Amino acid sequence: MNPELWVVAGVSLIAVGGLFFYMLRLEGRVRDLENRE
Amino acid sequence: MNSQTKKPNAGGVALWKWLLLPLMGSVAVLSYTWAGALPEFQSPETARIIFWHVPHAILSMIWFFTAGFFSLRLLKNGDLKDDTRAEKAAEVGLVLTVLATITGAVFSKMQWAGGLNSPWYEGYWQWDPKQTAILIVILIFFAYFGLRSSVDEAHRRARLCAVYAVIGAVLVPVLYYTLPHLPIFSSVHPTKVISTREGMSPEYRTVFWMSTLGFLGFSLWSYQMQVRFAFVAERILARRENAGAEVRVEAVRRPVTES
Amino acid sequence: MSVKPARENWWGETWAVFLKDVRSEMRTPSAVATILLFGLVTLVTVSFLVRVEGQGLTELGLIENYVEVLQADPNARILGTVPEGTPTRHAVLAGLLWIILFFSAMAGLPRTFLKEEEMRTAPALRLTALPSAVFAGKLLFNVGLMLTVVSVIFPLYLFMLHPWIKNWPLFVGYLVAGSLGMAGSTTIVGAMVARAGGRTYLMLPLAFPILLPILVFAINGTAAASRGIPGNYLIPLVSYVVAMVTLSALLFDYVWSDR
Numbered sequence: 001m002n003p004e005l006w007v008v009a010g011v012s013l014i015a016v017g018g019l020f021f022y023m024l025r026l027e028g029r030v031r032d033l034e035n036r037e
Numbered sequence: 038m039n040s041q042t043k044k045p046n047a048g049g050v051a052l053w054k055w056l057l058l059p060l061m062g063s064v065a066v067l068s069y070t071w072a073g074a075l076p077e078f079q080s081p082e083t084a085r086i087i088f089w090h091v092p093h094a095i096l097s098m099i100w101f102f103t104a105g106f107f108s109l110r111l112l113k114n115g116d117l118k119d120d121t122r123a124e125k126a127a128e129v130g131l132v133l134t135v136l137a138t139i140t141g142a143v144f145s146k147m148q149w150a151g152g153l154n155s156p157w158y159e160g161y162w163q164w165d166p167k168q169t170a171i172l173i174v175i176l177i178f179f180a181y182f183g184l185r186s187s188v189d190e191a192h193r194r195a196r197l198c199a200v201y202a203v204i205g206a207v208l209v210p211v212l213y214y215t216l217p218h219l220p221i222f223s224s225v226h227p228t229k230v231i232s233t234r235e236g237m238s239p240e241y242r243t244v245f246w247m248s249t250l251g252f253l254g255f256s257l258w259s260y261q262m263q264v265r266f267a268f269v270a271e272r273i274l275a276r277r278e279n280a281g282a283e284v285r286v287e288a289v290r291r292p293v294t295e296s
Numbered sequence: 297m298s299v300k301p302a303r304e305n306w307w308g309e310t311w312a313v314f315l316k317d318v319r320s321e322m323r324t325p326s327a328v329a330t331i332l333l334f335g336l337v338t339l340v341t342v343s344f345l346v347r348v349e350g351q352g353l354t355e356l357g358l359i360e361n362y363v364e365v366l367q368a369d370p371n372a373r374i375l376g377t378v379p380e381g382t383p384t385r386h387a388v389l390a391g392l393l394w395i396i397l398f399f400s401a402m403a404g405l406p407r408t409f410l411k412e413e414e415m416r417t418a419p420a421l422r423l424t425a426l427p428s429a430v431f432a433g434k435l436l437f438n439v440g441l442m443l444t445v446v447s448v449i450f451p452l453y454l455f456m457l458h459p460w461i462k463n464w465p466l467f468v469g470y471l472v473a474g475s476l477g478m479a480g481s482t483t484i485v486g487a488m489v490a491r492a493g494g495r496t497y498l499m500l501p502l503a504f505p506i507l508l509p510i511l512v513f514a515i516n517g518t519a520a521a522s523r524g525i526p527g528n529y530l531i532p533l534v535s536y537v538v539a540m541v542t543l544s545a546l547l548f549d550y551v552w553s554d555r
Contacts, residue, residue, distance in 0.1 A: 005069045005082070012065035019255065020058045026262050027050055033269045112550050169512070176505040183501050188492045196555075197488050200547045201502065204484075207543055208506070211536075216509060219532055221516070 054258055061251040064088065064244055072240045083147040087241075090144055092249040093137035094171070096256055098209050100130030101178070105206025108199035118268070120195035123202055124185065125263040129256050131178045138171050149225055166217035166224045173212055177205040306432075309425050313433025317408060318440070326411065327441055331404025335449045338396045343456050383523060389459045390519035394474065394511050396453070400445055401478045406499045408434050408441075408483075409490035418490075422553065431483065431548040435541070438479035438486070446475050462524025469530060470521055474514035477537035481506050484544035487551045509536055 068088045074081035107123035110116070142161040145168070146152065150160025162168060181201050188194035217224045237245065321327060412418040421430060450471065453459070461467050482503045489499050513533035520527035 002082070009066050009069040012069070013062055016061040016065050017058070020061070023054070023255065023258050023262070024050065027054075027258075030262055030266050030269065033273075034265065037269065037272065112547075115555070169508075173505045173508050176501070176508075180498075180501040180505060184488070184492065184498060187495050187498060193491065196550050197492055200484070200488065200550050203547060204506065204540075204543060207539075211539075212509070216532075221527060221529060221532070 053254060057251055057254045057258070060247060060254070064248045064251055067240075067244050068248070072238075072244045075241075078148055080147040080152045083144070083152070086140055086144045086147070088244055088248045090137060090140035091245065092252045093133045093140060094213070095249060096252055097130045097133035097137055097174075098213060099253075100126050100133060100256060100260070101174075101206050101209045104130060104202050108202040108206070111195055111199045112203075115192070115195075117191060117195055120191075120199065121267045121271075122264055123199060125260055125267065127178055127181060127202060127205075128263065129260045131175070131182075133252075133256060134171060134175055134178070138168075138175065141168065141171070163225070165226060166222040167213070167226045170212035170217055174205075174209055177201075177208060181205060306426065306429055309429035310432040310436065313421070313425055313430055314436040314440075317433065317437040320411070321437075327404045327407035328444060330407060331400045331441060331445050332448060334403040335396055335400035335445055336452070338399050339449060339452055339456065342392045342396065386459070386523045387519045389457055390515050390522060392457070393450075393453055393459075393518060394515050396449060397442075397446065397475065397478065398507065398511060400449070401442060401475075401482065402500050402503060404441060404445070405438050405479060405482050405503075406486035406489045406496060408437055409487045410494055410496070413490045413494055427549040427552045428545065430552060431487075431545055434487070435480060435483045438483050439476055442475040442479040443472070446471060459522055461522040463521045466521035466530075467518055470514055470517040470533070473530060473533050473537070474510060474518075477510040477514070477533060477540075478507060480537050481510065481540035481544065484548055484551060487548065491551055506540065 068085045072085060072088070075084035078084040104123045104126040107119045107126060111119035111123060145163055145165070146155070146160035149163060149165075152160075181198060184201055185194060185198050188197055216222070217226065409418075412421060425433075482499075485499065485503045485506065488502065489496060492498055510533060513529040513536070516527065517529035517533065520529070
């Protein structure tokens with residue numbers, strides 16, 4: 001397979017992971033806010 | 038983790054949210070490895086953008102329908118919580134629409150305009166009927182948020198915006214599906230790729246639906262976070278306002294009691 | 297003049313709302329004045345875009361085939377931006393006609409409801425007439441307004457821009473259907489603008505995405521009709537307008553009534 005594609009796949013993977021952990025952090029903060037009420 | 042506190046929602050993150058990571062991770066890898074290039078496309082390697090472009094377009098419509106549903110419910114029962122839900126659903130839908138437009142513009146350059154051989158600014162926008170339609174949809178929901186920001190009274194804002202959102206939600210499928218397929222317009226967009234069995238190879242279909250499911254999960258998650266945050270913020274603001282009112286009442290009362 | 301009691305039947309009420317608006321308009325012609333002035337100014341402005349310089353008007357007035365003329369004389373273009381009788385001119389003039397009508401409609405159509413709010417007559421109207429009758433009456437008034445404007449602007453457009461129309465009945469059909477469509481599908485938007493605290497700047501962003509399909513059909517249709525070539529845009533145009541008017545009629549009560 002074309003090595004360039006692995007680079008693209010890696011970038012996509014990082015983007016997906018970044019989105020996931022960003023959402024995880026967001027969820028944590030919202031829950032903190034709800035609990036602190 | 039102290040899950041036995043007074044709040045029931047102090048627990049962990051729901052299982053389906055954890056599943057999004059392996060699901061979308063495998064989409065990211067499989068779309069470039071297992072699902073091969075499509076030789077019938079002008080630019081075979083970049084055909085994979087349909088794993089990103091088409092789910093965004095489909096899901097944006099679903100989120101606009103959700104906004105329309107909550108708007109209708111608001112018009113029926115006048116519950117301002119439904120206004121917030123409709124607003125957040127429209128927000129998620131708008132983000133997805135913008136993403137679909139951007140990925141579509143890249144797709145258009147690569148597949149319809151000779152890709153990187155054309156000048157750098159050319160090919161992204163071709164006034165294809167579907168591009169026109171998605172532009173109208175973006176304008177509708179820009180106007181929706183413009184309307185939101187220019188009415189002050191909450192109940193009136195909720196009702197006016199709900200009416201506009203319902204009109205928008207009705208127009209979205211008309212714009213996406215009916216108008217571009219009228220015989221008087223010629224669209225370069227392929228038709229019936231998703232709906233027919235012959236449209237996509239098994240690999241493509243699998244990765245495509247995995248991606249749609251994954252984006253549905255992510256959009257649902259972000260919608261949920263937005264709504265929960267908005268409700269918490271509303272409650273905190275309301276409490277602060279009440280506290281302020283109490284302080285003001287105290288300040289008025291004090292000289293009377295002291296004298 | 298004696299005050300008549302509110303009429304029992306729906307048509308009577310609708311007609312009463314319409315007549316009330318016509319009378320009020322004759323007393324202080326704010327909507328007609330706004331819309332006509334806007335139309336005239338836009339018409340004169342766009343005339344300079346397609347004006348043929350100096351003697352070129354008479355010289356190029358007879359030219360049927362732009363391409364052949366250009367092949368014979370490459371400098372022909374400098375005599376005028378869009379010579380008469382060419383497909384380009386038909387397309388450009390069709391677009392300009394609808395730009396004129398669109399902007400004058402945007403300026404004039406919300407006046408019907410804004411007037412009620414400004415004169416503080418809206419609460420009285422809310423008490424005396426059925427919401428659907430108010431909608432139908434205002435819709436009739438807006439349609440009448442658009443047809444008045446078209447009957448003034450269109451002859452001036454003919455005299456000033458020389459569109460060389462080949463299929464007159466079809467052209468007039470598009471003109472009437474398009475104006476009805478603009479009035480019909482923006483009546484509810486006018487009510488929303490008036491209810492949003494009279495913020496007239498909202499009219500353009502709110503109405504434009506809803507009107508864009510109408511404009512696309514009408515521009516393509518009038519261009520085809522003035523060139524005398526087939527192209528059926530009338531049926532989709534009328535269906536879209538009927539759908540929008542129905543939707544607005546269903547939702548109007550939520551915009552209009554205080555609850």
